[in-house]
Amino acid sequence: MANMKSTSERRTPVLIVGGGPVGISLAMELAWWNVESVLVNERPTTSLHPKGSTLNSRTMEHMRRMGLAPAIRKTGLPLDHPTDSIYVTRLAEFELGRLPMPTLREKISNPGPWGETLLTPEPIHRSNQFYFEAVMHAHAEAFEETDMRYAWRLSSFEDHGDYVSAQIEDVRTGRRETMHCDFLVGCDGGNSIVRRQLGISYGGRSSSGDRFYDGTMLSIYIRAPNILEVINMPVAWHYWTINPKGRVDFITLDGEGEYVLLAEVPPGVPIGEIDVSAIVQNAIGADTEFEVISVEEWLAGLALVVDNYQKGRVFLAGDAAHLFTPSGGFGFNTGIDDVSNLGWKLAAVLQDWAPIRLLDSYEVERKPIGIRNTAASGDYANKIGSLEFSDFVDENSERGVLARESLKSTLLTFKEEFASLGIVLGARYNTSPVISSDGSQPPPDERATYIPSACPGGRAPHYWINEHLSLYDQLGPWFTLLCLGPNPPDIKTFELAASKLNVPLRTVSIKDEAIYDLYEASLCLIRPDQHIAWRGNKLPEEPALIIRKVIGYDVVPN
Incomplete structure (x- = not known):
């Protein structure tokens, strides 16, 4: 054998x-x-x-x-399931604040230079x-x-x-x-x-271990088929429960009764001694059938x-x-x-x-x-974990009403985590040795706001050709040279230089004045990862030098 x-x-x-x-x-x-x-x-x-x-x-x-x-x-979520993120005392109790967001159908049913597809052909997906x-x-x-x-x-x-x-x-x-x-x-x-x-x-930064979202947490996967019958507010995707007995991040998985709960663990309590069902019950706040499918431990605050x-x-x-x-x-x-x-x-x-x-x-x-x-x-985790609230925020009383009103004003500032398009689309490689700078200044790096820019090093700004054709669908698998506006220069010497260096290159011509205005150049070289390697209004005197730079010949080895 x-x-x-x-x-x-x-x-x-x-x-x-x-x-x-x-x-x-x-x-x-x-x-x-x-x-x-x-x-x-x-x-x-x-x-x-x-x-x-x-x-x-x-x-x-x-x-x-x-x-x-x-x-x-x-x-994930069905086409018409709400994707709002809301703050509640418990799912069956009081809503404290809501960040409305469009459903999947609203995001993708009519793509073009408007709404959720104004800056990207692919909106966020839950x-x-x-x-x-x-x-x-x-x-x-x-x-x-x-x-x-x-x-x-x-x-x-x-x-x-x-x-x-x-x-x-x-x-x-x-x-x-x-x-x-x-x-x-x-x-x-x-x-x-x-x-x-x-x-x-x-x-x-390591975990401090002293507050919600900054220490040992439990991830609890449940099935609760009838939970919609007890939720006391319009349905959301993401519920943050805030009450004196414990905070939970309660996330909808499939819109059909499956959820995951991210729950804080009491300091000093061994995982095996934690009553997981009690955590789930407290977050819901009403009697409804649920099954705990699996539980995992993880560390937040990193x-x-x-x-x-x-x-x-x-x-x-x-x-x-x-x-x-x-x-x-x-x-x-x-x-x-x-x-x-x-x-x-x-x-x-x-x-x-x-x-x-x-x-x-x-x-x-x-x-x-x-x-x-x-x-x-x-920073977002620290803001979430440092939230202070009254011990009677969940009371059905006059002081409970006042506590909730006070907390609502604080929660209105908790929007950036769900609106971080600057982080998502604004990554830049300004100082990279394989980016050919044109001396222009990139836009400020803001977490919440993405500012489209064709300054070399950033993601190529998306553009809708004739309002419904994505620029990204025209790019080649390797390098793409965009020829923009009504009168771009002849690019034969650039193509010849790429061919001699065996660098695969696709050329794409778009006559629209609007894309020329967006890119502020007649020519733009896009990398395979859709970042801009070089741009200019005329061909460089020696195109081979630009091509050699963007494929690594100027990199100093480690």
Whole structure:
């Protein structure tokens, strides 16, 4: 009989460790650019317990690029389910404040340069990770270039300088393989084995452990089929319960009776001694049938970023590179933006039209975004956790009415967490060595407000062609040169320079005066991740110098 633990060998361009949304996204990104990868994930399936509940607009733009946005929008809340976020004492008691938001149907039924699609073709979508992750996994598996190995784990790896060897193991049979890869990417979460073996540490704000959203929390997955019968206000998506017996973040999952509750844990009480049903009952505030499906413990209040995103041929992305508290919904969304940046660079190097030092721009570009986004999330969490309220805010009495009125005025300031379009769409790589600056000043980096700008380094401003055709759908999979306005210059020398350097380039001509006014230039070079690499009103004297810069020839190796 063969030894089930015998070791075989295999080669792959990229080994991805971790099969959450970030790892799956990287596998899809690489396959999109015809690069093979092997993904290993210790769990045998995608997530079975609820996690993050929001795919932001930037993530949905990436999903659109890979043809996945329509399938993801079929998960999560139904088309007409309210998406309001509200503050209540309990679901069956008093409403304290409401942030109205449009339903999915209202957001996507008539896309164009108006409403929720004014600045992006893909508005925010409310769906929990354990729904959309399964859809992403199925989509990734459909690519010939992907080998998705769930119930496999990474045991160890070694960077040999010109390749990486990794030991992986089937957790069910014990069978081992030695994987030889050009690059290894750790997308394996906060306890990343890749990060720990590299000896890379987190820096930033740790949990204080002394208040809501800043310490040990429980994530409670329930089914409550008749809960709508006891909710004492218009239905919402997100309920924040505030009362003296405990605060809970109560989130609708499917609109059909499934919810996840994020609840504070009393200090010093062992998890095994906590009455989970009592937490659920207190948050609802009335008798109704519910079933606790699963419970997980987690730590809130973190705003941590690793010292290094890369060592040699090994990279970190997602929670392996930065840890968030879920306030703002930036966690896995920031990770998906990480791999949209890293993916095309890996592919360009592996396809031999960019130098390996292009990869050193990954940390230069993404670490500042990790610091920026974790800081915003941490500030939101601190504001939520520091909220003060009266011990009789839930009383049906005159003093209870006064307490609720006082609290309402405070809660009116709690809007930025749900209106952070500046964080979502405003990430910029101004100081990157693979961005060709034109000397213009970028707009201010404001958390709540996104200001469209074609200043090199930022996301290309979206534009609706003839009001219904998305600019992003016209971009090529690699670099795209936009020729804008009625009289753009001849671009033959630019195309010839790209061809000589073997850099894949698509050209797109749009005659509208409005897009010329938006981009403030006749020519604009868009990267594969939709960030602007260069712009100008005339061709550079030596186009090859610009092209060489944006594919990494000016990067100083780490």
